[in-house]
Amino acid sequence: MNTEILGIIAMFVAALVLALPLGIYIAKVYGGEKTLLDPVFNPIEKIFYKISGINPSKEMNWKEHMVAMLTINLVWFLLGMAILMTQQWLPLNPDKNPNMSPDLAFNTTISFVVNCNLQHYSGETGMSYLGQMWLMFLQFVSAGTGLAAAAILFKVFREKTTDKLGNFYEFLIKSCTRILLPVSFIVALLLVFSGTPMTFEGKDQITSLQGDTVNVSTGPAAAFIAIKHVGTNGGGFFGVNSAHPFENPNYFTNMVEMVAQLIIPLAMIFAFGYFIRRKKFSWMIFGVMTVGFLLLTIPNINMEMNGNPAISAMGIDNSLGATEGKEIRFGAAATGFWSIVTTVISTGSVNAMHDSTMPLSGMNELLAMMVNAFYGGCGVGLLNFFIFIILAVFISGLMVGRTPEFMGKKIEAREMKIAMIIALLHPFLILVGTALATAFPEHGASTLNNPGFHGFSEILYEYTSSAANNGSGFEGLGDNNLWWNITTGFVLILGRFLPIIGPIAIAGFLANKKYIPEGNGTLKTDTATFGLMVFAVIAIIAALSFFPALTLGPIAEYFSMK
């Protein structure tokens, strides 16, 4: 048991230790400072700029940034639809997988463009290698989009008053080439060495001891799985994601994948502080996020390790923890840990069935996505957190008798309006989506595998995962049909782009405002006190909006089990 806990601590500490220098490196990349990898990437990037006619030194204001982001994302989406709907006829399809239906292609492309990877298909039977590679490309650029958006935020708070906020395409390309690519490369190598396949050959045939022939799916999986975690995407190469023996062969790869998904969200926190030259501010963010993370993780590990009381009641030995739906090679503790890491960060890869976790573990997984700002996805986690900071700054500014200001910029009605809309959006998408699915049982409830509270949790989880751009599934939901593909598709789009545009708009407005130097009466935002305030705002907004829904799902299930 202690070994299991030690394993978890090792994963977290390793991620943190690697994230600190990586954060400084990221800050240098966005700041245009010299880095070790310049000689490798400078020429490559030059080729990109030349082909596309982009002038990376042309600085954009926040609106130009957002137009660039939406345009390039639209291009990716259209290309993706085209490829997935015609993959049967295109090359690199050794397993002869069919074309995708329009609604599934819509859902799949959207969910990869928005860094969610909801996956209403199974990789083995639903996707050609070309399709997989296009999705892998999207995994890079969607993570890059999030990182580039966060870089705009960095830029705003480094300058005093400006509307020159760097070039979006430069941020995007650098994010992909200099940050995501090198880290993914290392992760992919570690996976290949541990047995994950990396091939363009079709299914392998094995003859079992009984003499049956078994077809085993392979493919260019290692590269895919690396970026799936590094880019906090979460979409698996195979249907069952990181529970699959090829995607996640052993405890070591489990650790690698855990570190891989933690590392960039953590590094971005430190990159922020380094970039704006307020390292203490980074530690405040890290502190708040980590407290939230631990409050969700520790109970989960505990509950999963203690096992299911209903099974104990049947007189079955439960000493290995709640093993239903879990892979024995990872164990209950590491699975509990994974379930929260993958939901606080918007990865959404799974190494077990979340459907089978204990009721309150399921609630914590839901809460992690409802908050969506304890670490959060590549870049977007910080943007979500920024909204909570704005709300906390506003209320606490009033409490100390000063009109609220953040980093020397006054927070006024316009900023509050945007912050409130973004804060509202998440509960709106989740609750309204779930309400529609329950109000029309012919679409929602009829596709459930489980009745009652657990079934309700399945619906709630699907929309929460979509709105949070997480992509993990509670599963137990027949989700490849018109209803789920279309509704979650729209939730995905709204849940992705508005929470990027909102914070960037606020930042853009703030960037134009007069800078007010810090005085004695200014509320310091890099203190534990302010951290507590941010935490309270997050806890209250998440708890207050979702408490009734959680009551009817996991909480009711939990009390009914007693």
Added chain:
Amino acid sequence: MKSDNKSLFQKDLLNEAFKHSFVKLNPKLMFRNPVMFTVEIGTAVMFVVSLWTLFGATNQGSFGYNFSVFLILLLTLLFANFAEAIAEARGKAQADSLRKTREETPARLENGQIISSSQLKKGDVFICEAGDAIATDGEIIEGLATIDESAITGESAPVIRESGGDKSSVTGGTKVLSDKIKVKVTTEPGESFLDKMIALVEGASRQKTPNEIALTILLAGFTLVFIIVTVTLKPFADYANAPITIASFIALFVCLIPTTIGGLLSAIGIAGMDRALRANVITKSGKAVETAGDIDVLLLDKTGTITIGNRKATHFYPANTIDEKQLIRAAVLSSMSDDTPEGKSIIELAGVNPLSFQVDEPHFIQFSAETRSSGIDFKNTRIRKGSTDAIRNIVEKADNVFPKEIEEKVKEISSNGGTPLVVSENEKALGVIELQDIIKPGIQERFERLRKMGIKTVMVTGDNPLTAKFIAEKAGVDDFIAEAKPEDKMNYIKKEQAEGRLVAMMGDGTNDAPALAQADVGVAMNSGTQAAKEAGNMVDLDNDPTKLIEVVEIGKQLLMTRGTLTTFSIANDVAKYFAIIPALFITAIPALQSLNIMNLSSPQSAILSAVIFNAIIIPFLIPLALKGVAYKPIGASALLRRSLFIYGLGGVIVPFIGIKLIDIVVSLFI
């Protein structure tokens, strides 16, 4: 502000506020406040549901229960209206007591005609003699008088007002004690600052301040969140086979939206202006009070604010070759026409009657900011007295040597905080007069308090830099502007503003007007010129230069009261959830009894208790909203910790206790 604890709820005010609470139920008026407007809609719905149950509906609970919910919601609205009404009533009462001083008074026009004060128009000129009450606000255009302003300021010592100069304004309702003045009316009837202030308080022309707007957006956002939460709960509950009554939905919604702060928000704003008025400061807008809380830099005149009254002459120091008597004679002669307190103190120190000197055809030279010297010319004698630089200029222009010992004495005096005045006769320096300042007792503590609030204090003085520095250090101000000309103030304000700071200043003279207008908070003294009063955004009736400190605290209190009550209101929701959510589902899902951690007796009593708590917390908090949260200059982080502890943690705990207690009572009846 200490005195009004007792008078917080006077009987006549209560009556008026009570009446207004009903008038304000008008949806048109309610619409201004989105939070309470949604409560009003909920109340209306509950009224319909009550009638529905009365006429046969069976699935919504009893008529008594539904009607109780309706009544409590109505009470919630009335309480919120009452808070606003009592704040208005108090503000009005305060303004009225000021206005009483200016009831109909006869005014004698120049042509001898006597008309009532209400008939006076802007530009009219009237005459006041000893014993007359001044009919309305105006500016003295001729004469000088001692005036009793105690009706306005409460200060019994009479003040002198005279034409020209910076003390030419008179206020309606004050009394002339001696002499005769001609006064020109400066405002149209009904448009004086006080009238405008009363209109602000009464709500007719009250506009939401920027911060109030931002807070309203936040509260409206929370309201929307809970609309979503409540509406989506309907299909959720149906899915779980746990039907919810309309009363429960509305109770849940009303309890969750921030009604506490929503109901008290406008009362807090009005109370802020009212507190300013109680401090005898008339504000021209609510925004000015709010801005005052944000002030970073405070410009204060040295004289009267930092030092008591004026400098006094303490020594004569003649040059080496000059006899002290010659210096004293020249000093006294040059001060003959100098009415400033400094000039008088020179004659006082000399102890000789200036008229004892033989002077033929004297010609007096008045002090001007440009020459920085004054004096007297007669026959072949030209005596000047002024700042070192000015006299040195005169001396050196005539190719005379400015004595070294004078130079040294000047430095010595300056570095001791004194002000040196150099005297010259026929372009030869005779010696130095030392003037000394007396710093007000207790002023250091006030500046220390300001520093802790994060406000930089700047002393403005005409003194030379050395003197200014000495006094600045002794008084504990952070910066000073020495040898200040009017435009220096302006430039300083602009410089600070360009760096993003908010600047407040106090002034009275016409030449202060541009700076008063430029400053973010400009407080004009009531005794000051009309131009100054027009330019500033506040008028201090007491003419007290340290009033700015109070104004800043009032502004901070205003924001803090909003912030803490918002926090309290939102924190309350935790307990309300634990009261209402189990109550909604317990019947259908008995397992959820474990969520009923307060152990409330029945679903209906739980819901009633939550709604009752939600209603009565408003009147409980009215005194706090009116008095404001106490501001303590302990640094922003410490203040936040304190507020979070009291209003955040308190806001979580108090309703648990409150709802439980109410439930114990309510369960006796159902």
